[in-house]
Amino acid sequence: MPKAMKVDQLSQKEETRINPQPNILMKKARTLPVYVCRNIWKVGKDDPRRVIHALKVGVALTLVSFLYLLEPLFEGVGQNAMWAVITVVVVLEFTAGATLCKGLNRGFGTLCAVSLAFFIEFMAEETGRVYRAVFIGATVFLVGFMSTYLRFFPFIKKNYDYGVVIFLLTFNLITVSSFRVQNVLHMAQERLYTIAIGCGICLLMSLLIFPNWSGEDLHRSTARKFEALAKSIEGCIDEYFHDKDDKVSENKLDGPIYKGYRAVLDSKFSDETLASFASWEPRPTRHCHKYPWQQYVKLGTVLRHFGYTAVALHGCLQSEIQAPKSVRLLFRDPCMRVASEVSKVLVELAYSISNRRLFSHDALSDHLHEALQDLNSAIKSHPRLFLGSKNGRKVTETKHEKASSAVALPSLKTDTSVMLQWKSNRIADQPKNSSEQKQLRPTLSKLAITTLEFSEALPFAAFASLLVEMVARLELVIEEVEELGRAAYFREPTASDELTIKVKIDNMRQDENSHDLHAHEVHRIVD
Structure with missing residues (x-):
């Protein structure tokens, strides 16, 4: 190789080592299209309704554009056809409830503003120009003050805030413009027609073509939150008692445990929004009863309070002070049984809500109380373990030698x-x-x-107390689910439902037993 080429290569390598920024930028530029395509596919795959909604918006915009593109329609509507396009862009939302809420608010606010503007124009028509200007200014001030102050009322803010904004905007445009522009009321009528056309197309697309109901989203999300909590609790128990490295592993913020309870804790705003939009939708019952959407919000609040115990359990896994493995193994079976029964109740609650069936928890409640009694008996059988570190160490080592010869963690x-x-x-x-x-x-x-240092079992005592607190809060969750079932007229459980529940619970118990047998076999092989 010529000496000049070697010198050039060495200089390029030295420049790359000193200034690596161009190479990084080139690498990002090459991977950017793949990253964008992957994210586009992921968004559509997570919820295919998003693709359908985007298509519906495109079709709706094409339809209202015909008012401006086709000559016969343009002659009848004129320049105000663009208000129909603006209405579709603003009103057409993802769910039918949101579209109804914004469409009716926009239509009713525009109608009230046009009517009031007609009345103001009629009163100011016979006055002089100066008095008319004073009258319009005073009217604009009073209407602006009253409308803005009305928006601070919680009920108006929650349900009709958008309508009040549209009313105030339309009224000011018409009233102020009428002082300089002739025949402005005729223009207002045409705008009202085009807004009505845009709202009609939005309602047609939202209600009749692949509708997405806010109430159904709220109903399904509530059931999914129970299942997410059940998985989070099971994950915490598995991490706490089935640890291979004699050290509780650190859980990342994107792990399944964190995602499970985070989905519950972050649901307050979405629950309230979906419940508000669902109240605008048609009644989902045959007898047109008022559906208790606010009861879902109340249930979500109670479920979030229950979810704080899962957060605390997760905190026990990440605590700097851990109970020795010998202590954890000593109470592993009763704790896992309590957590398993809690998870089964949560799964059954999710099944009852998703199928709109009244909840029957007699059998599950009996098993849960039995598991609590076993945990209580196990703790009472080792009183010295929770009183002193030296005595507790002797008891712990004796029990652990009978169960396993694994080495315990260093003492506290x-x-x-x-x-x-x-x-x-x-x-x-x-x-x-x-x-x-x-x-x-x-x-x-x-x-x-x-x-x-007075007790090595102190970290485990905190963990066990959280399990007991979880059972206590579970009773409140069950009461809210039963109240929801009565208010929403859920159907009575049938024989097929009872059979399905029994099979599901039996399968969960078989999986639990097989998991325990596998764990014992692993410990036996290690020993």
Whole structure:
């Protein structure tokens, strides 16, 4: 290879090493089309209704554009045809309830504004120009003040805020323009017609062609939240008791546990919005009863309070202070049984809501109470474990030798001793002229940490108390689901429903037993 070429290659490599930015930009430019296409496909795959809605918007805009493109229609409507296009862009929403809400608000607000503008024009018609200007100015002030103040009322803000805004906008456009422009009321009538045409096309597309109902979305999302919580709780229990590395693993924020309870905690705004839009939709019952959409919002609130226990369980997994593995294995079976029964109740609640069937929890409640009694008996059978670290260590090691020969985690005293030693070294490294206030903080930390040494089972006690609290809050969730079933006229459970529930619960119990047998076999092989 010639010497000049070698020098050029070396110089290029050196330039790339010094300034790698061009290579990074080129790499991103090459991967950008793939990234965009992948995201476009993912959005449509997650919910195919999004593709259908986009097609409906395109068709609706094409239809209203004919008012401007076709000569016969343009002669009848004129320049005001663009108001129909604006109406379709603004009003046509993803769900039928949202489209009805915005369409009726826009139509009713425009109608009220035109009617009031006609009345103001009739009263100011016989007056002079100066008095007419004063009268219009005073009217604009009063209507603007009253309309804006009306928007602060919670009921108006929740249901008719968009209509009030359209009323105020249309009224000011017509009333102020009538002072300078002749025949402005005729123009207002034409705008009203075109807005009505646009709203009609939106309602046609939203209600009759592949409709998406806000009520159904709220109904399905409520059932999915129960299933997500059940998976999150099962994931927490599996992480806590089935740990291969003798250390609770750190859960990332994009893990299934986090996604499960986060879907519940972040649902407040979406539940309230869907319930508000669902109240505008046609009644889903045969007898046209008022459907209790607000009861779904109330149930979501109670479910979020229940979800905080799942957040606390997840926090136990990520805590810096962990119970020894010997303590966790000692109470593994009763805790897993309680969590399993809670998950089964949640799955059954999701099944009842999704099928609009009244909830019957007698059998599930009995199994749940039995699991609680087993956990209570297991804790009472080891009282010294929760009273002192030395006695607790002896009891724990004795029980653990019978169950497994695995090595327990380092004691809490060892961990805290290391932490205290680190703090002492940190204090020694500080300047001698440090203030007395800085010396006080390590003293308080030492006192707090040594206080925790009275029991190695303290972290597990917190975990077990969260399970008991979860069962207590589950009763409130069940009451709200039963109240929803009565208010929404859910059907009575039939024999086929009972059989389906029984088969589902039996399958879950068989999966649980097989999982436990597999875990015991793994421990036996390790031992």
